[in-house]
Structure formats: structure tokens, C-alpha cells
Amino acid sequence: MTDPIIRFDKVAKRFGDISVLDGLDFTVSRGEKVTIIGPSGSGKSTILRILMTLEDISDGTVWVDGEPLWHEKAGDGTLKPASEAHLHKMRGKLGMVFQSFNLFPHMTVLRNITEAPVQVLGLSKPEAKDRAMGLLDMVGLSDHAEKYPHQMSGGQQQRVAIARALAMRPDILLFDEPTSALDPELVGEVQEVIRKLAYEHDLTMLLVTHEMRFAREISDRVCFIDKGSVHEEGAPEDLFTAPQQPRTQEFLRAVLDG
Numbered sequence: 149m150t151d152p153i154i155r156f157d158k159v160a161k162r163f164g165d166i167s168v169l170d171g172l173d174f175t176v177s178r179g180e181k182v183t184i185i186g187p188s189g190s191g192k193s194t195i196l197r198i199l200m201t202l203e204d205i206s207d208g209t210v211w212v213d214g215e216p217l218w219h220e221k222a223g224d225g226t227l228k229p230a231s232e233a234h235l236h237k238m239r240g241k242l243g244m245v246f247q248s249f250n251l252f253p254h255m256t257v258l259r260n261i262t263e264a265p266v267q268v269l270g271l272s273k274p275e276a277k278d279r280a281m282g283l284l285d286m287v288g289l290s291d292h293a294e295k296y297p298h299q300m301s302g303g304q305q306q307r308v309a310i311a312r313a314l315a316m317r318p319d320i321l322l323f324d325e326p327t328s329a330l331d332p333e334l335v336g337e338v339q340e341v342i343r344k345l346a347y348e349h350d351l352t353m354l355l356v357t358h359e360m361r362f363a364r365e366i367s368d369r370v371c372f373i374d375k376g377s378v379h380e381e382g383a384p385e386d387l388f389t390a391p392q393q394p395r396t397q398e399f400l401r402a403v404l405d406g
């Protein structure tokens with residue numbers, strides 16, 4: 149594997165006495181589309197939340213784009229805990245799409261997408277609007293710019309959330325079960341947007357999902373996580389058709405038959 153853009157190096161995460169990640173080693177290459185699967189509570193969302201700096205780490209080092217995420221280099225080359233300024237800089241490399249959309253309810257769709265580019269990146273309002281309208285076109289919602297989130301379906305809101313994340317031009321886009329809060333008939337339209345992104349963009353994508361068929365379709369690599377470490381990983385056609393580890397076999401049998 150060449151040029152990792154994400155690297156977890158022996159990362160541990162504990163909540164009090166509960167160990168969620170246990171010496172996790174995990175890498176994602178630049179431009180790679182990786183899906184994390186695994187049982188409930190295995191630490192999948194925690195991995196994404198650590199990358200978004202929503203959770204800190206208990207031990208080890210996380211590297212993003214060649215720089216430590218939760219640390220910064222001291223003058224003597226050793227790593228010291230990251231300052232808020234370092235975290236702020238690193239956050240600009242990542243975007244995240246949450247299960248529950250998390251749009252600002254009191255803002256129009258357009259404003260939801262332009263707010264951070266104007267406030268954080270310093271774009272002018274016309275520049276931010278141009279960017280937002282291009283993204284709304286990409287997610288098939290050009291006619292909805294002036295609507296409020298409550299006037300839209302869950303699928304449409306999630307497509308806006310994807311446009312909003314992309315408006316910050318992240319290098320890495322994280323998806324945390326992006327379709328699991330949707331009514332079944334709305335899942336397809338959101339998957340279609342993610343599929344298009346996966347096939348047409350060089351963006352690095354890291355997706356947590358329970359939708360195995362979708363994972364198989366869009367991923368370059370699938371990682372099966374159990375009890376906070378990577379149990380087995382591989383190309384989707386290998387992992388889904390011929391898993392090597394008994395635990396992976398058991399998990400896939402349960403979710404594919406269930």
C-alpha cells in the first residue's frame with residue numbers, strides 16, 4: 149500500500165474501564181474507498197469520531213496526511229499533545245456525514261451549505277453560493293436551495309448533508325451509517341450519490357455501514373472490526389465470498405442471512 153492518508157498506529161481508546169479500541173493498526177491510502185463493518189459496539193463509529201476530533205485517544209498515534217492528528221511535533225522531534233490551533237488545522241482535511249443528517253433547522257438549504265465556507269474558509273458569499281449550487285446540482289437538488297430542512301424528506305436532507313460536507317473541500321470524507329436512519333424507499337437515492345462520489349472522485353472515503361451489498365459495490369477494501377481491532381480485511385470480492393477467519397464467517401452469515 150502506498151501513501152497512507154490515514155494511519156492508526158497502536159491506537160487505544162478507553163471510556164473509563166471500557167476498552168473500545170485496543171492497539172488498533174489501520175491505514176487508508178490516498179483516494180481509497182474503505183468500508184468498516186463489524187458487530188454493534190465493536191468501535192466503528194469511535195474510529196470516525198476520533199478522526200473528526202470528536203473523541204480523543206487514550207494511547208498510540210493517529211496520522212492524517214503525514215501529520216499526527218492528536219499530537220504535534222515538538223522542537224526536539226518528539227510528539228506532544230496537539231494544541232487547539234493544530235486540531236483546527238487538521239479538521240480542515242476531513243468532513244463527515246452523520247446518520248441523522250444534523251442540518252441546521254433554522255437555515256435554508258443554501259445557507260446550510262454556504263455557512264462554513266464563508267465563516268471558516270473566508271469565501272465571499274457569491275463564491276460560496278456558486279460552490280453550493282454546483283454541489284446541489286451534483287446531488288440532484290438544485291430546485292431546493294431555498295427550502296428549510298423540515299420541508300424535505302430524510303433522503304433529501306442527507307443529500308444536502310453530503311453537499312455541505314463537500315463544500316469544505318475535504319481530502320477525506322467519513323460516512324457514519326449514512327442510510328440507517330432513512331425509510332427503506334429513501335435509501336437508494338442517498339446510496340446513488342455516494343456511489344457517484346466513489347466512482348467519479350479521487351476523494352478518500354471511509355464508510356461505516358450495515359448495508360453489505362452496498363459496501364461490496366463501492367469499496368476498494370472492506371475491514372471487519374471486532375472488539376476494537378481489525379480482525380480481517382481485504383477486497384470485497386474476497387472478504388464477502390471467502391472470509392478466512394471463523395469470527396468473520398460467523399458475522400457475515402448472521403448479517404447476510406438475517
Ligand SMILES: Nc1ncnc2c1ncn2[C@@H]1O[C@H](COP(=O)(O)OP(=O)(O)OP(=O)(O)O)[C@@H](O)[C@H]1O
Pocket residue numbers: 163166168186187188189190191192193194195
Ligand atoms: N462517550 C462514551 N462513553 C462511554 N462509552 C462509549 C462512549 N461512546 C461509545 N462508547 C462505547 O464504546 C463502544 C463502541 O461504540 P461505537 O459507537 O464505536 O460502536 P459501533 O461499532 O459504531 O456500534 P454500532 O454499530 O452499534 O453503531 C460501545 O460499547 C459504546 O457503548
